[in-house]
Amino acid sequence: MSAFGSITTNIDYERDGKQVGNLRLVQSAFVTGWQTELIPVVCLRNGDGPTLLLLGGTHGDEVDGPVALMRLLHALEPGEIRGRVIAIPALNFPAVEACRRTAPSDGKDLNRCFPGDPDGTFAQMLAAYLDRVLLPMSRVVIDLHAGGRWSRFLPSLWLLEGGSDDHWRFTQEVAKAFGAPLTIVSGSLGGDMSESAARRGCAYISTESGGAASVDPAIVAMCEAGIRRVMAFLGMVPGDAAPPADKATRFMRVPGVDGVQIAEGAGLFEPAVELGDRIEVGEPIGHLYRIDQPMAPPVPVRATTKGLIYGLAWLAHVKRGDRVCIVAEEA
Ligand SMILES: [Zn+2]
Structure with a gap:
């Protein structure tokens, strides 16, 4: 059991094979004085190689991502990959459970809490764990978002500009490999995971696809195919590391x-x-x-x-x- 502040996990990130465990966050500000939030984590490792971090449910009412990751995890075995996949399908677990953007216990937007605070609220603790433990291990993080209850988006990736020129170039190459129909570029939101990832040398791409707190099978399929192409791009699996030329992503900007x-x-x-x-x-x-x-x-x-x-x-x-x-x- 490794520990970081009030967060422990029964996953050994250095062990080969497929492990299914939890992050355990203890907080006294919940219903009882010793409330533990269990957040499921799946780790697949097969020797040395890049680490790909896969996240769903950063916002709890965005549900294509959790479904896409669970589908992928059912199919993927460690023997098929080189390196390591760490997947957290429902990162903001209490928010996903409640179908709310934020966790009921603190109401904070996890994707505005970075770099986080190990002694802070639920979302701040979780952000700190990602910032200090998971992002530094990872070459690429794919954070699957959607339009939430309030809205719907065209199938797309959303990139936040930042980091060194080399980092930004690499991030765009990862986005091309993912191959969503659209890749939207915009400025930083402030306190978002992309900023932390850039500081930790990890390329951050996020989907913003579908929404209305519903699952669209076409978007689930897009996420699965995109993740597999990014794995090929990183040399973790064989296969095409880019979509066919006529399906190449189109870069656009939200000013x-x-x-x-x-x-x-x-x-x-x-x-x-x-x-x-x-x-x-x-x-x-x-x-x-x-x-x-x-x-x-x-x-x-x-x-x-x-x-x-x-x-x-x-x-x-x-x-x-x-x-x-x-x-x-x-x-
Ligand atoms: Zn979101």
């Missing part, structure tokens, strides 16, 4: 806050566009209907930037300031 379209009022949101449509500045993304003023005309939410409709609200209940759409532009 910071300009690409994020927010509602300036509240209401029931009726989209006027679909994912994959193109939009011009001033065109309506959708309309807000005021339930307290049934005869008031619906208020349009107009695009403030032009480009591809990449992410769109799924939940109709929109509050003032909510993000209703993300528009991507050519890279």
Whole structure:
């Protein structure tokens, strides 16, 4: 049993074979004074070689990733690989259990808690474990996200720029190997895992695909195929390390806050566009209907930037300031 702060694990990361165990986080701030959160971990190792870290459920209402990882783990045996795969299908376990973006115990966004705090809240402790223990072991981390309950995204990877030129070049090569139809590039979110990974010499790629807290078999298949191609790219398995040329990923960019379209009022949101449509500045993304003023005309939410409709609200209940759409532009 190795320990890091209040986190222990019964996985021996240096042992060959397939191990199924847990991270154990003890916190006194839960329901009882000695509450242990068990987070399942699967480790496959076959001798020396690169380490690939696979994460799902960083946000608890993003569920294609956990399913894709469990499918992959059912099929994968250590004898097929060279090196090590560490997979945590439901990283923010209590959040996944509750189908919430954040863990009920602290309400903190795990992907804004890096580099974490070993003596902090649940999400801060987990971020610290990743930052100090798992990311330094890993050459690449694939963190599978989706649109959550509130939204849906086109099938894509999302890369956050950062690190040295060599690190950024390598990260883009990993993204090409994963081969999602789209690869969206944007700036750092602040306190995200990508920043920690860059500091630890680990390339970070994340999917942002599907959503609505539902599982899309096509996106699950995309994640599985992408992970296998990244393994081939790293020399961990034989096979093609890139998708066919006609399926190569297309790099696009979300230009910071300009690409994020927010509602300036509240209401029931009726989209006027679909994912994959193109939009011009001033065109309506959708309309807000005021339930307290049934005869008031619906208020349009107009695009403030032009480009591809990449992410769109799924939940109709929109509050003032909510993000209703993300528009991507050519890279
Ligand atoms: Zn997410």
